[in-house]
Amino acid sequence: LTDSGGFQVMSLAGLRKLTEDGVTFKSHIDGSKHALSPERSMEIQRLLGSDIVMCFDECPALPADRKRIEESMRLSMRWAQRSRDAFGDRPGHMLFGIQQGGLEQDLRAESAEALTAIGFDGYAIGGLAVGEGQEAMFGCLDFAPDQLPEDRPRYLMGVGKPDDIVGAVKRGIDMMDCVLPSRSGRTGQAWTRRGQVNLKNARHADDPRPLDEDCTCPACRNYSRAYLHHVQRAGEMIAGMLLTWHNLHYYQELMGEMRDAIAAGAFDAFEARFHADRAAGDIDRL
Incomplete structure (x- = not known):
């Protein structure tokens, strides 16, 4: 399983320029520019030989105001469609869509509806474990997994500590990843x-x-x-x-x-x- 580069879009906010087309990063080493788009992300993950590929997304660190979260989520949904189109038909490989929407239940629902309409092999819950704390994360997980298809894996990105994992599984999460x-x-x-x-x-x-x-x-x-x-x-x-x-x-x-x-x-x-x-x-x- 490989991530798409979406986390770096957030974590390297001071070194990137974000547009509808994608993201341009500026190297902290020599100042050179590197472009990453949904299509390029799919190409890189294909070249890496990934079994499970993540679509390219963008999310703000929390806390963030609702307008910023809403705009980011809708951009990610447009990128999800482009990722799906660029991924193509690859038997034996899976593409996961990533739900966004911060801690807002209605925005999470809108994101889940858009992803389900596109159609993915599995669905990730993104935009959590980015500074909101365990209580807020669990509050979101009380509703977010139920908004996604039950017949597909539900994957929580970037989690985490053992008590985070147990609490997430209790709330319907199937998969997690973390460097911890x-x-x-x-x-x-x-x-x-x-x-x-x-x-x-x-x-x-x-x-x-x-x-x-x-x-x-x-x-x-x-x-x-x-x-x-x-x-x-x-x-x-x-x-x-x-x-x-x-x-x-x-x-x-x-x-x-x-x-x-x-x-x-x-x-x-x-x-x-x-x-x-x-x-x-x-x-x-x-």
Whole structure:
């Protein structure tokens, strides 16, 4: 799965010019200009060999005024049609449309209607996790997924922390993506059933116990907290490698547990246990 460049349209706002045709970026290195349009985005993702392609969109960072959100959403819908036309007929590959509209229920509904009329293989909910906070995000997810077709995957972009993921799945989300497992691993942060653990903290310096005694990843099976603390503080590359390995393992287990709970009709029990484990906090200091 590849993104279209739409996030960079937002995050590099100070280095780009936005028009109906697309976006022109100015390189922060040498000042050269680079154009990206719906058609060019489809071409790049095809050349990358993507299985799941995202249509090219634009969204403002939140908070933003309603007029700005409305104009952005309608531009994204016009770009969605152009993306669909440029994508063409590619058996074995999928194109997802991206719902926009900020936190506004009526604008989200308008966006969902436009995307459904165009027709996509799956539907993403974009424009969240861009500064609005968890409460506002969940408020939007209380209605946004239900506006999209039930017989297609519903994908929340850019999320996120484990409690964000559980809350999103509870509200009808099927897919998510985030850099957090690897970014956290590189900075000494580990995600466990009992919450986040900062391996930089001195409390781990002489702790022979594993990061998580119930985890079967190589970092937990073969290394102690003391070792992980040491290589993190020493700046050794293996620190980020092992913690990223652990974080990815934890995230995969979390997703698997949710799939099993949904299949068994026991998601509420899973959610209660998930929050109880996190509330217990990390293991006591030696």
